[in-house]
Amino acid sequence: MTVTFARRTEFLKKSEIREILKITQRPEVISFAGGLPAPELFPVEEMKHIAVKVLEESGSQALQYSTTEGFEPLRKQIAARMNARFKTVVQPANVLITSGSQQALDFSGKLFLNAGDVVLCESPTYLAAISAFSAYEPRFMEVPTDNKGIIIAELEKILQTVANIKLVYVIPDFQNPTGRTWSLERRKQFIKVISKYEVPVIEDNPYGELRYEGDLLPAIKAFDSKGLVIFVSTFSKTFCPGLRIGWIAADIRFIEKYVLLKQGADLHTSSISQREISMYMEVYNFEEHIQRIIKVYKQRRDAMINAMQEYFAGEIRFNRPHGGLFTWVVLPEQVNAVALLNRCLQHNVAFVPGDSFFPTRKVENTFRLNYSNMPEEQIWEGIRRLAMVIKEY
Ligand code: PMP
Numbered sequence: 001m002t003v004t005f006a007r008r009t010e011f012l013k014k015s016e017i018r019e020i021l022k023i024t025q026r027p028e029v030i031s032f033a034g035g036l037p038a039p040e041l042f043p044v045e046e047m048k049h050i051a052v053k054v055l056e057e058s059g060s061q062a063l064q065y066s067t068t069e070g071f072e073p074l075r076k077q078i079a080a081r082m083n084a085r086f087k088t089v090v091q092p093a094n095v096l097i098t099s100g101s102q103q104a105l106d107f108s109g110k111l112f113l114n115a116g117d118v119v120l121c122e123s124p125t126y127l128a129a130i131s132a133f134s135a136y137e138p139r140f141m142e143v144p145t146d147n148k149g150i151i152i153a154e155l156e157k158i159l160q161t162v163a164n165i166k167l168v169y170v171i172p173d174f175q176n177p178t179g180r181t182w183s184l185e186r187r188k189q190f191i192k193v194i195s196k197y198e199v200p201v202i203e204d205n206p207y208g209e210l211r212y213e214g215d216l217l218p219a220i221k222a223f224d225s226k227g228l229v230i231f232v233s234t235f236s237k238t239f240c241p242g243l244r245i246g247w248i249a250a251d252i253r254f255i256e257k258y259v260l261l262k263q264g265a266d267l268h269t270s271s272i273s274q275r276e277i278s279m280y281m282e283v284y285n286f287e288e289h290i291q292r293i294i295k296v297y298k299q300r301r302d303a304m305i306n307a308m309q310e311y312f313a314g315e316i317r318f319n320r321p322h323g324g325l326f327t328w329v330v331l332p333e334q335v336n337a338v339a340l341l342n343r344c345l346q347h348n349v350a351f352v353p354g355d356s357f358f359p360t361r362k363v364e365n366t367f368r369l370n371y372s373n374m375p376e377e378q379i380w381e382g383i384r385r386l387a388m389v390i391k392e393y
Pocket of ligand 1: 099100103204206233234235
């Protein structure tokens with residue numbers, strides 16, 4: 001019997017870059033490629049204490065099945081923190097705990113997309129969101145962006161003229177991959193247009209709390225009077241990705257549907273992980289923990305920007321992110337970032353070529369750099385090598 005896979009698997013691409021990047025796990029490689037948080041900032045000692053405390057105080061519940069919606073005290077803590085930081089008005093009932101925010105992206109595809117439906121996204125956008133949505137066989141359309149966010153006139157032109165737009169996917173804070181943040185004005189203009197056309201929006205926000213300078217901005221969800229914005233976030237970057245705790249905060253009509261999907265997918269998110277995060281926030285000061293991360297990542301961002309300013313010559317453009325984990329480099333048109341990466345790997349330095357962040361176009365002369373996972377000396381050395389290879393090229 002011949003095995004036939006479902007048609008959707010044809011849309012799942014094996015990333016050639018991922019293959020190349022396996023090399024970056026060698027210890028001698030200075031890798032700016034992944035998006036990993038700094039492991040030395042994980043509160044390992046505190047979590048040992050918390051793990052024991054959770055098991056002592058509620059061991060049998062922590063190891064039992066639990067509700068699909070999530071651990072109630074954690075939903076309350078999330079709603080309160082979101083409202084304080086992002087100026088939203090979210091109740092605990094609006095929050096569904098997911099297994100990482102990646103699961104929220106997958107469920108969003110499952111909830112809204114039939115084959116051939118259109119997803120609008122920023123150009124460029126988060127690679128693994130493209131993968132998550134691709135399983136539902138949509139057609140992507142990229143909306144042009146500038147330093148202030150998505151370009152509203154372009155968005156409106158598409159909304160006006162294209163049929164079957166089911167979802168708009170955006171990352172307004174310290175975007176992966178570019179590190180850019182939307183201005184306040186752009187957020188307001190965006191929600192105005194979205195309200196006019198009434199399309200659901202996924203506001204993916206894993207990095208918003210990691211701001212190193214400038215004013216805190218409200219989430220787009222804060223302006224969402226029609227309940228169209230589905231806010232998605234995670235503890236992966238502010239705490240520990242290994243716990244796999246993310247969430248969706250949305251209008252109840254959406255949450256009810258997401259709950260049904262989650263029941264069919266994995267019943268609920270890990271009971272013990274949810275209780276551990278919740279207990280950590282009760283026992284320790286979570287804001288102080290975030291401040292420790294901010295302090296280190298700000299120094300690393302500065303090291304990377306200063307090194308690029310020192311070593312990169314004229315025609316290379318890069319941005320100076322105000323938070324998050326990434327910056328984005330634009331090379332002269334004729335330079336191919338994949339070829340450049342191959343040469344860089346010979347000098348033990350790595351990055352992610354930008355092409356995979358564009359779902360519909362070929363863009364060869366860009367790449368993404370991560371600065372959260374390397375100490376400052378390594379950042380300086382890595383950028384020095386990178387600049388040397390670019391010069392040779
Ligand atoms: N969205 C964006 C924009 C991301 O950068 C990431 C992590 N790299 C995720 C979602 C998924 O994170 P997690 O599943 O760990 O919550």
